[in-house]
Amino acid sequence: MTARFTGQAVLVTGAGSGVGRAVALAFAAEGASVAAAGRTAASLDETVALIRKEGGSAAAITADVTRSEDVGTMVRRVVELFGGLDVAVNNAGVFRGGAPIADLPEEDWRTLLDTNVTGVLLSLQAEVARMREQPTGGAIVNIASNLGAHSRIPGVAGYIATKAAVSALTRAAALDHIADGVRINAVSPGPADTAMSLLPGETDADRAHRMKGASPLGRISSTAEVAAAVLYLASRDAASVVGSDLVVDGGASA
Ligand SMILES: NC(=O)c1ccc[n+]([C@@H]2O[C@H](COP(=O)([O-])OP(=O)(O)OC[C@H]3O[C@@H](n4cnc5c(N)ncnc54)[C@H](OP(=O)(O)O)[C@@H]3O)[C@@H](O)[C@H]2O)c1
Secondary structure, three states: OOOOOOOOEEEEEOOOOHHHHHHHHHHHHOOOEEEEEEOOHHHHHHHHHHHHHOOOEEEEEEOOOOOHHHHHHHHHHHHHHHOOOOEEEEOOOOOOOOOOHHHOOHHHHHHHHHHHHHHHHHHHHHHHHHHOOOOOOEEEEEEOOOEOOOEOOOOOHHHHHHHHHHHHHHHHHHHHHHHHOEEEEEEEEOOEOOHHHOOOOOOHHHHHHHHHHHOOOOOOEOHHHHHHHHHHHHOHHHOOOOOOEEEEOOOOOO
16 A cells, blocks of 8 residues: 555544544555544544554544634644644534434434534634645545435435535535635545444344345445545545545445
8 A cells, every 4th residue: 555645644523433533544554644533532542542553643632523612723733733734534423314304303403504514614614724824735525425415315304404515515615725725525425334324223234234225336335435535535646636526325326
């Protein structure tokens, strides 16, 4: 494996579990210094320990992406720790589902909007503010979903609306800031191998059985497969890829 990110400072939000942890590990394996951000110190420390065990460089930053003060401090801390901010992955997100729109609790709607939309907006603002001051600019990858701009299913309207917003925000931000040297793209995963894709009461085996029928590929995506798409978009190989939204869903929304 070539080390595409040697010497680069990479921030990953929601890095204490699931996709975010896999993304953090993948960047570290390719030479990056990784800032693992999220609300829960213990899970971030586990991610950092996994990276250091493999000889990589990482630090945990406790931050709630719904709070602008936290987000500002998070970016400043990455710069203090690693001397800059080359790549940011806005992955922190929450899922709420199981009710049609008529019965969607307002609290769920507000939590979804706060985290998945406002959290990404605040992160983008703080990250771009830093990156456009750097001669080398930077690259940002937002994690949207195949549910949203690419496909819809019943009972998940709030989540779908927020993820469609992430896809749209990505394209708008990409146009606004490519002239500043900041390249912005998104990855839209389908069901990936984390707790978020388990239906209530479902086991991993149940989910595998469900995915066999539901996915054209016949299986769930691994978090490593989602991470590979993120690393591609953040890398020099994607130097002319701007405002794209790369779907990684085994063909579900093809
Ligand atoms: N898994 C899938 O099937 C799938 C499919 C499509 C898209 N996605 C997207 O992929 C991303 C990662 O999901 P996942 O499956 O890896 O789920 P996950 O394991 O629940 O990861 C979400 C992460 O976000 C963090 N987070 C939540 N709210 C936050 C906040 N306010 N501030 C900072 N961090 C926050 C959580 O940590 P704390 O709670 O400790 O803060 C957690 O580590 C999400 O954006 C999700 O919508 C997932």
